[in-house]
Amino acid sequence: MGFKMGIVGLPNVGKSTLFNALTKTAAAQAANFPFCTIEPNVGDVAVPDPRLDKLAAISGSKQTIPTRMSFVDIAGLVKGASKGEGLGNQFLANIRECDAIAHVVRCFEDGDVTHVEGRVDPVDDAQVIEMELMFADLESIAKRRANLVRKLKGNDKEAKLQDDLLARAQEALENDRPARSVEVSEDERKQWNMLQLLTQKPILYVCNVEEENAAKGNAYSEAVAKMAAEQGAGTVVISAKIEEEISQLDSDEAEMFLEELGLHEAGLDRLIRAGYELLQLETYFTVGPKEARAWTITKGTAAPQAAGVIHGDFERGFIRAETIAYDDFIACNGETGAKDAGKMRAEGKSYIVQDGDVMHFLFNT
Numbered sequence: 001m002g003f004k005m006g007i008v009g010l011p012n013v014g015k016s017t018l019f020n021a022l023t024k025t026a027a028a029q030a031a032n033f034p035f036c037t038i039e040p041n042v043g044d045v046a047v048p049d050p051r052l053d054k055l056a057a058i059s060g061s062k063q064t065i066p067t068r069m070s071f072v073d074i075a076g077l078v079k080g081a082s083k084g085e086g087l088g089n090q091f092l093a094n095i096r097e098c099d100a101i102a103h104v105v106r107c108f109e110d111g112d113v114t115h116v117e118g119r120v121d122p123v124d125d126a127q128v129i130e131m132e133l134m135f136a137d138l139e140s141i142a143k144r145r146a147n148l149v150r151k152l153k154g155n156d157k158e159a160k161l162q163d164d165l166l167a168r169a170q171e172a173l174e175n176d177r178p179a180r181s182v183e184v185s186e187d188e189r190k191q192w193n194m195l196q197l198l199t200q201k202p203i204l205y206v207c208n209v210e211e212e213n214a215a216k217g218n219a220y221s222e223a224v225a226k227m228a229a230e231q232g233a234g235t236v237v238i239s240a241k242i243e244e245e246i247s248q249l250d251s252d253e254a255e256m257f258l259e260e261l262g263l264h265e266a267g268l269d270r271l272i273r274a275g276y277e278l279l280q281l282e283t284y285f286t287v288g289p290k291e292a293r294a295w296t297i298t299k300g301t302a303a304p305q306a307a308g309v310i311h312g313d314f315e316r317g318f319i320r321a322e323t324i325a326y327d328d329f330i331a332c333n334g335e336t337g338a339k340d341a342g343k344m345r346a347e348g349k350s351y352i353v354q355d356g357d358v359m360h361f362l363f364n365t
């Protein structure tokens, strides 16, 4: 499946530093000058989930395999990007391919690090980026609607629906509102999601603060949080620089360092989880002596499609799923206990998999 979050923001705000920390590699060059990233970098990260270790411990699994999601380090966007300024349109295309946006805003003061606008103002910065994405959407909507004209004359139903949705997005954008503010019905949802507009994508603001404020944030991050709340978006406060340092340490050292900073967990773990939630993703588990493994599904996925995440044959030949809720599995100390307590359910094709379910699929090929 591969869910992707694009790391977006002005140049030099700490996107690559964050990406490096996330992927624990130095693959993305982080350097103190604008436009140092030219190729987008895609990095896979494990989704931290303490439940997986508990399941593995109870079942004596030899290995634990977390589920993964991807982050894409995208080059900095500047004012005028939608008109090809800076590195322009190519990077808007990189954003288009992502499922959601992690919008990094500079919330740290540091005279040595150049700000493209020469001052620190994360709320204004966020608006600069949002405006560019809105301009780009308006442009692509105009092109697409022009292309639909001929089909509309031929009374093409699908074209009609598409044009109607594009018109509604256009109206919102012309009134300075992003496409994600448009309300769509359940019936329209599928077509709507296929429009792939930039300002349709769910967004999470990442406030990059200085080391001293990693735990509590600062006045800048508070201003961003307020703006985000007004949009119904989430915020994560992080110090990308510290996260990068932490990512170089082994786990004991990292824990000590985090404690010194007054943090309970790495900001990255919070960020990954927030992204996972933003994308409406959930996890189910498969557990055995060889491995305990986490799998990603979107909320509301039925059992056969959930099985299909493991292998297409599991979906095609799906018979039923033996299912134990996570809490039951833990309370009964494992599969045998859960079975004896009558907590193992046989679920059929219409069962909607719940977050934390421990599943065993029966299928024929």
Ligand SMILES: Nc1ncnc2c1ncn2[C@@H]1O[C@H](COP(=O)(O)OP(=O)(O)OP(=O)(O)O)[C@@H](O)[C@H]1O
Pocket (backbone or CB within 6 Å): 009, 010, 011, 012, 013, 014, 015, 016, 017, 018, 029, 030, 031, 032, 033, 034, 035, 036, 037, 074, 075, 076, 077, 108, 110, 113, 208, 209, 210, 211, 238, 239, 240, 241, 242
């Ligand atoms: N929280 C922070 N405090 C202080 N300095 C930071 C912080 N986060 C990042 N930096 C510094 O800011 C500079 C720019 O970082 P980085 O290269 O990650 O930016 P970028 O957003 O990827 O830029 P570009 O758009 O040019 O690719 C680097 O020198 C980095 O060390």
Ligand SMILES: [Mg+2]
Pocket (backbone or CB within 6 Å): 015, 016, 017, 029, 030, 036, 037, 073, 074, 075, 076
């Ligand atoms: Mg960069």
